Amino acid sequence: MxxxxxxxxxxxxxxxxxxxxxxxxxxxxxxxxxxxxxxxxxxxxxxxxxxxxxxxxxxxxxxxxxxxxxxxxxxxxxxxxxxxxxxxxxxxxxxxxxxxxxxxxxxxxxxxxxxxxxxxxxxxxxxxxxxxxxxxENDRTIRFSGWLLDPQRRLLSSPRGEEVDLTTGEFELLLALARHPGRVFSRDALMTATRGRHHEAFDRSIDTQIARLRKKLDFEAADAHALIKSVRGIGYVFTGHVAAAR
Known part of the structure; x- marks a missing residue:
């Protein structure tokens, strides 16, 4: 070599x-x-x-x-x-x-x-x-339940082909979850993955972003909570079926 x-x-x-x-x-x-x-x-x-x-x-x-x-x-x-x-x-x-x-x-x-x-x-x-x-691997577009998440263009497209407006924090949060389907993330792990800092005891911004993200997914998904599930006492897990689109 x-x-x-x-x-x-x-x-x-x-x-x-x-x-x-x-x-x-x-x-x-x-x-x-x-x-x-x-x-x-x-x-x-x-x-x-x-x-x-x-x-x-x-x-x-x-x-x-x-x-x-x-x-x-x-x-x-x-x-x-x-x-x-x-x-x-x-x-x-x-x-x-x-x-x-x-x-x-x-x-x-x-x-x-x-x-x-x-x-x-x-x-x-x-x-x-x-x-x-x-x-x-990180540059690959991710497909889940009809949605397309493009890390390079930083775009989320709905099953109908419509672009969904996400904030930077919401996009990074969805990307971190969708790259690791089935993995349970603590709030601390999500905070570190999306912001590069540790979760603070009274910082509920992850919960707020999850709520907003679910709402934006909900208009196409039968149940956005089924894609991002809460794990009591721990955090969140992405349960959508994920595949690399390219």
Whole structure:
């Protein structure tokens, strides 16, 4: 398989050991990557504010209040950038937890620099491939119960071919639900999927948008509540029959 062009790929190395930062960054730079370094969580956040990165090598044990697992969770709330965890503790529980919070791979210390380079190349290649597939999937028009939902043109067409006027929030909400039929979404998950932020205890805007969306679907559907069902104590689920139109 052909390697991806590396001139625009930047790796961020986060480790409190200066020797490791220098050693890894020098090796990756010689392999053709751009490299940034940070000693802790604050340094990581600052680097991410300054420039985008394509992959993060993140040490599990860091000084201060933020360890690698905490930082990985924080990153995953807003980004799918690949993360490879580094750890001097070769324990199964650390490896499992690291992968569960969103890390793409895990390397135990001490490591060989050739292994680090191989893992970086593999994870970047895999991320590029899956990202291309996801973009293609996300661009597909969705058909459900006679309706057409077009993500590229951001249009909803009724079974009679009429365009339905939706607000940006209503469109994003319907799209998130229709892309995952049968999946029960909490209000928090819908808020994050459509607005990129967490649901607040007294924020009922999701319920309001669901009500408006049902009303707009109701003039064609026998029962719009049958397409978007409430799940008591949890949230909502889309139950329409969904198929990709193209």
């Amino acid at each position: 052909i390697d991806l062009p590396r001139d625009s790929q930047r790796v961020l190395v986060v480790d409190d050991d200066e020797r490791i930062r220098q050693m890894v960054s020098r090796y990756l730079e010689e392999a053709g990557y751009q490299v940034s370094v940070a000693p802790d969580g604050e340094g990581l956040r600052e680097e991410l504010r300054l420039r985008p990165v394509d992959l993060i090598l993140l040490d599990l044990v860091l000084p201060g209040d933020d360890d690698g697992l905490t930082l990985a969770r924080e990153i995953r709330r807003t980004s799918d950038v690949p993360i490879i965890m580094l750890s001097g503790r070769d324990e199964v529980v650390d490896r499992v937890v690291g992968l569960e919070v969103g890390a793409d791979d895990y390397i135990s210390k001490p490591f060989h620099l050739r292994e680090v380079l191989a893992r970086v190349r593999t994870v970047l290649r895999r991320h590029h491939h899956s990202g291309s597939q996801a973009r293609e």
